[in-house]
Amino acid sequence: MTDFAATKAMFHLPGGVIYLDGNSLGPLPLAAPARVGAMMQQEWGDMLITAWNKAGWMDQPRRLGDRIGRLIGAEPGSVVLGDTLSIKVYQALASALEMRPDRPVILSDSGNFPSDLYMAEGLIRSLGRGHELRVVAPEDLADAVDDSVAALLVTEVDYRTGRRHDLADLTARTHRAGALAIWDLAHSAGALPVAVAEEGADFAVGCTYKYLNSGPGGPAFIYVAPRHADHVRPALSGWLGHEAPFAFDPAYRPAPGVERMRVGTPPILQLAALEAALDIWDGVDMDALRRASLALTDRFIAGVEAACPALTLVTPRDHAQRGSQVSFRHPDGYAIMQALIARGLIGDFRAPDILRFGFTPLYIDAGDVDRAVAVLAEVMEQRLWDRLEYRERRRVT
Template identity: 65%
Template sequence: MTDFAATRALFHLPEGVIYLDGNSLGPLPLAAQTRVGQVLREQWGDQLIRAWNDSDWMALPARVGDRIARLVGAPPASVVTGDTLSIKVFQALAAALALAPPDRRVVLSDSGNFPSDLYIADGLLTALGGRELKVVAPEEVADAINESVAVTMLTEVDYRTGRLHDMAALTARAHAAGAITVWDLAHSAGAIPVHLEQADADFAVGCTYKYLNGGPGSPAFIYVAPRHAGVAQPILSGWLGHAEPFAFERGYRPAPGIERMRVGTPPIVALSILDAALDAWDGVDMGELRAASIRLTETFIREVERRCPTDDCGLALASPRDPHARGSQVSFRHDHAYPVMQALIARGVIGDVRAPDILRFGFTPLYLSEAEVVQSATILADVIDTRAYEAPEYQHRAAVT
């Protein structure tokens, strides 16, 4: 059985803070502090350039990828880490388009997708020419999959509302129509059980600084189904994706398997921090994590609505009511979402806001207790009931919301 009291002890959690924003940036794992010191002093400091061999830096992207693979239901040697999520979206979408039937012109996504993914798709499709990005409402995706679609590009968990797509059903529908699938797991990896291999997904990408606690800007990951790994075209034909980087050949030969999806020199310090952060997942059962997450989100919704009825508070649940239809987050709408959140943060409850009116709260059983969830609901109700959010200091918008 997963011991969530033990996992909580693995994180630096500031006194007096209830952290409900791990879906944006996970807290600091204590092991990361030790690991980064070792990398700086013993590897970079003492070994210098020899560390590429003596500490096996070159293999770190694949080793960390294998650790993530367990958490997303992928087989060994199918996930590699490095670069940013935007780059990995670009790679996956380009490779998927190259595998799709050549007469297909449509990339299908939905309005719940993270805007950055849509920006990347727009840019790539404009450069390729003759293709269209079609964006529909999340609940309309299944009906929009037809024989004009080359690729479906979907985020499994909606970043605003937490609405959860049925990966297996939509992947099966896409394959039946002859389309290739790309899944963004930014709000799934480490939050809910993911079953890439079981769902027969073609490509997947994800970031590691949210529920995986890899730190700000930590490297992203990409998954390629083994059946595609030897033929997927790496549009970013970078040095580290070459079959023999140190042969220094003039021509590009892609590496075998998932290694071809590497691009540039791996960020060793950041990858080492991520590797240390993943220690917290050793022994964690994803089914038990999901059950604990549902208990926390259900408690929060119940306690908020009990203390702050919609008619009195102006709050409206934006997340699906069914806990099995949402990820590990809860969102409420409020006309004054931004100042409400600033007032909450001032009282030690940290969540975030998504424009124009979403109060967003992430729930991470690795370090969050039910008592903290109840306390957060109490503070939220008080902030709204007393109209504390109307104070002038909560009206100024910072650069990051």
């Protein structure tokens, strides 16, 4: 049994705010500033360079990788932290293409996050060997896996719509076609149960600053299936992925296992914040989290549909196809979101017309959902968004 009232008490949640944007940036764990401060003073400050060994900094990417591994169903020692999600996507793709040298296609879908597609595009252009990035509609992905495909690159939960792919089925199809499956878990890790080992992902990548609450710019993670980890040859062959970084060998020899996916010096301040965030996750049962998440998204959908007929639901009603966010469509979506934010309901807007609300049981409860519905109803009923101040164009994150 997970006590979500207890986890909620572990976050700093500003008064007067209902925060439904934890799928973009998780809130501050109360323990994080002291943890980072202690790391800075007692480790960086007092131990100086010796902290790389004495304070365990060098092993942090692997140690915290294992703690994330538990949340995504990974084998111990198969997950490592570092870099950004885009870099990790590149590493997985480059490895997969090399493992399937006779196959020209990276298959993805138009619901994928653009940066995944950009990284694939950049890799293909660099390689200059006539690879193709084939992007199909999300619903066509399952039937598009054929024997020209080297790698399937799929983000489980669509960042705009909240639609969830069936990764077990897609991965089985991918393997039957002789291809490799790369999962992007940006909107999955910490959002719902994931089973990378059981369902056979070849590679998985994700970020830590959304549902995992590591703070702005927290490092990404990468999973490499143990059956591949000693064979893949990293394209981004940095010194910390070397078998013996401090031998300063002139030739690159990859480290055993997933650690070869490390590149450069890990970001120790960000890792300290992540560590504080992961302490909150230690007691959480992922099935209980999923049940709570579905109850929250069901409640929000029912409330908004009853109170705001002008908003069109985008997220699937079918639980199996839903992540942990709810999106509605409205032509004035941008201005509506500004009006909501001005009233303390923080969600976000995704072009061209999507209002997106993330539900994170660790710190969002039924009372928050009801208050959010009430604010949304007020804004819609009174057309509060229809003011110049909310219609002004500005960059939205």
